[in-house]
Amino acid sequence: MDERSALGHLAAALPAAGDDAAVVDGLVVTTDMLHEATDFPAGTTRYTAGWRAVGASLSDVAAMGASATAAVAAYAAPTFEEAELDAFVDGAVEVCGGVGAEYVGGDLDTHGEFTVATTAVGEADDPVRRSGSTPGDAVCVTGALGRTAAGLAAFAAGDVGRGNDLFRFPPRVGAGVALAPHATAMMDSSDGLARSLHQLAEASGVGFEVDRAAVPVHDAVADYAASEADRWAMATTVGEDFELVCTLPPSRVDDARDAVGVELHVIGAVTDGGVRVDGEPLADEGYAHG
Numbered sequence: 456m457d458e459r460s461a462l463g464h465l466a467a468a469l470p471a472a473g474d475d476a477a478v479v480d481g482l483v484v485t486t487d488m489l490h491e492a493t494d495f496p497a498g499t500t501r502y503t504a505g506w507r508a509v510g511a512s513l514s515d516v517a518a519m520g521a522s523a524t525a526a527v528a529a530y531a532a533p534t535f536e537e538a539e540l541d542a543f544v545d546g547a548v549e550v551c552g553g554v555g556a557e558y559v560g561g562d563l564d565t566h567g568e569f570t571v572a573t574t575a576v577g578e579a580d581d582p583v584r585r586s587g588s589t590p591g592d593a594v595c596v597t598g599a600l601g602r603t604a605a606g607l608a609a610f611a612a613g614d615v616g617r618g619n620d621l622f623r624f625p626p627r628v629g630a631g632v633a634l635a636p637h638a639t640a641m642m643d644s645s646d647g648l649a650r651s652l653h654q655l656a657e658a659s660g661v662g663f664e665v666d667r668a669a670v671p672v673h674d675a676v677a678d679y680a681a682s683e684a685d686r687w688a689m690a691t692t693v694g695e696d697f698e699l700v701c702t703l704p705p706s707r708v709d710d711a712r713d714a715v716g717v718e719l720h721v722i723g724a725v726t727d728g729g730v731r732v733d734g735e736p737l738a739d740e741g742y743a744h745g
Contacts, residue, residue, distance in 0.1 A: 474518075474519065474582075474584055474585055474642070475514075475515040475516075475518035475519055475585075475642050475643055476515045476516055476518070476519050476521070476577075476582075478519065478579065478582045481578055481579060481580055482576060482577075482578060483516050483519050483521040483576060483577040483578060483579050483582060484574070484575075484576050485512050485515035485516060485574065485575055485576075486512065486572065486573065486574040486575075487508070487511045487512050487515070487572070487573050488570065488571070488572045488573075489504075489507070489508045489511065489570070489571045489572075489573075490568055490569070490570050491568050491569040491570065492568060494507075494508075495507075495569065496607060496610035496611070496618065497610065497615075498610050498613075498615030498618060498619070499610070499615075499618070499619065499622065500542060500546075500619055501538075501539040501540070501542040501543040501546070502542040502543065502545055502546040502549075502619075503546060503619045503622050503623055504543055504546065504569070504571060505528070505542065505543035505544060505545065505546030505547035505548075505550070505571075506546035506547065506549060506550040506622075506623045507546075507550075507622050507623065507624070508528060508547070508571040508573045509526045509528060509546070509547040509550050509551060509558065509573050509575070510550045510623075510624060510625075510626045510697065511573065511645065511695075511697065512526060512573040512574060512575035513526060513550065513551070513554055513556065513575050513626035513628055514624075514626045514627065514643045514645065514697040515575065515643060515645075516575050516576070516577035516626075516628060516631070517554075517626055517627045517628040517630065517631035517632075517643065517699060518583075518631060518641055518642045518643040518699060519577070519579055519582040519583055519584075519631070519641075520579055520581075520582055520583035520631045520632060520634060520635025520638065520641060521577035521578055521579035521582060521628075521631065521632070521635075522555065522577050522578050522579070522628065522632055523551070523554045523555060523556035523575060523576075523577045523626075523628045524556055524557070524576050524577050524578060525551075525556055525557045525558070525559050525575070525576055526547065526551055526556060526557075526558050526559070526573060526574065526575040526576070527558075527559055527560055527561040527562075527573070527574050528543075528547060528558075528561040528562075528571055528572065528573045528574075529561050529562040529563075529564065529571065529572040529573075530543060530561060530562070530563055530564075530571055531563070531564040531565065531566035531568075531569070531570045531571070531572075532565070532566060532569045532570075533565065533566065533567060533568075533569070534565070535563065535565075543571075544558070546623075550623075550626065553625065553626070554626050554628035554629065555628070555629075556575070556577075556628075561573075577628075579635070581635065582635075583631075583634070583635050583638050583639075583640065583641040583701070584640060584641075584658070585640050585641070585642050585654065585655055585658035585659065586640060586658040586659050586660075587638075587639040587640040587659060587702070588639050588640040588655060588656075588659035588661045588702040588725045589639060589659075589661070589702075589704075589725060590661055590725050590726055590727050591704075591705070591724065591725060592639055592640075592702040592703060592704055592705070592724065592725040593702065593703050593704070593705050593708050593721045593723075593724060593725075594652075594663055594665065594700070594701075594702055594721070594722050594723040594724060594725060595700075595701050595702070595703060595708070595711070595719050595720060595721050595722065596644065596648065596670070596671065596698055596699065596700050596701075596719075596720050596722055597627050597630050597698045597699045597715065597717050597718065597719055597720075598627070598671065598673075598696075598698045598717055598718060599671040599672060599673040599674070599698070599718070600644065600648055600670065600671060600672060600673060600690040600691065600696050600698060601672050601673040601675070601676035601686075601689045601690035601693070601696065602621050602624060602673045602675065602696050603621070603622070603624070603693060603694065603695040603696050604676060604679075604688075604689035604690070604693035605621055605673060605675035605676050605678065605679055605689065606618045606619075606620075606621030606622045606675075607693070608678075608679035608689075609621060609675075609679070612679075617675075621675060624696070624697050626697060627643070627697070627698065627699050627717065629715075629716055629717075630699055630715045630716060630717050630719075631699060633711070633714040633715045633716060634699065634701055634703075634711055634714075634715055634719075636714075637703050637704075637707040637708075637710060637711040637714075638701040638702065638703050638711070639701075639702045639703060639704065640655055640658070640659055640701065640702045641699055641700065641701035641702075642654065642655060642699075642700055642701075643697050643698065643699055643700070644694065644696045644697065644698045644699070644700050645694055645695055645696070645697055645742065646694045646741040646742045647691055647692045647693060647694035647695075647696075647740070647741030647742050648670065648690065648691040648692075648696075648700065648741075649691045649692050649730075649737055649738060649739065649740050649741050650692070650694065650739055650740065650741025650742070651700045651741070652665070652700070652730050652737065653730055653737075653739040655700065655702070656728075656730050659702075659725075661725050661726065661727065661728070662725070662726040662727055662728040662729040662730055662731070663723055663724070663725060663726060663729075663730050663731070663737075664723050664724055664726050664731050664732075664734075665722050665723035665730075665731065665732040665733075665737065666722060666723050666732075666733065667687070667732050667733045669720060669721065669722045669723065670690060670691065670720075670722050671718065671720045671722075672686060672689075672690040673690070673696075676689050676690060691740075691741075692740040692741050692742075693741075693742065694741050694742030695742055702725055708721060
């Protein structure tokens, strides 16, 4: 079975695991695993790997509307090189520092493929779930989408400097905390906008109508998209952008924009059912581990 099928299989036994992170008495906990073959293209520096791996878990904390406290990582590689270890830790420390968290260590192991497992913890008195959307709410996203797709294209083109830069995304922890008092539901866009909307729709028992022209696309996408269809796919289905996708009552949008500290775009509205863009069905496509 694939990743989504496996998660569905485990859902009955682990009901607390249905959101971006688990919450236990106000403690938010999440864990992720990244592999060289699927997550770190050739040319990815260990600094970028440390930033991105830890950032992915911090993004899950952000999606719950929680503040971030700390992160750890288990680092596995065929050999341990001093410069690579130092660079990895530097990236992990830097991304944590940017959101007010602390990188506090982890574990080392030898492995045939460079692999990183990260855990981040945070705190939230009233975490935002995926299940609170109501018809009539506005659908919003932070930042711009397609950053990772452009990064992958940059790596493929041999521009590893730009690829590394695009891969070092800013986890939206501050934005998540600011959105928490306003949002009815929220998650991060690690699986891509299209799949995130389907996941929110399923969790909340609602639908979405999205305005294609309102979806914010990262500027770098234009440098690699061969067509408008390619541009749309890069922005909505490649995933791993780690922006926040949320729903808010329309009356709260302006207040949320004032508080959030990053761009917040209204891209559509919550409906009674179906996930559509400009009136046409939006396919449930996005990132998934094999």
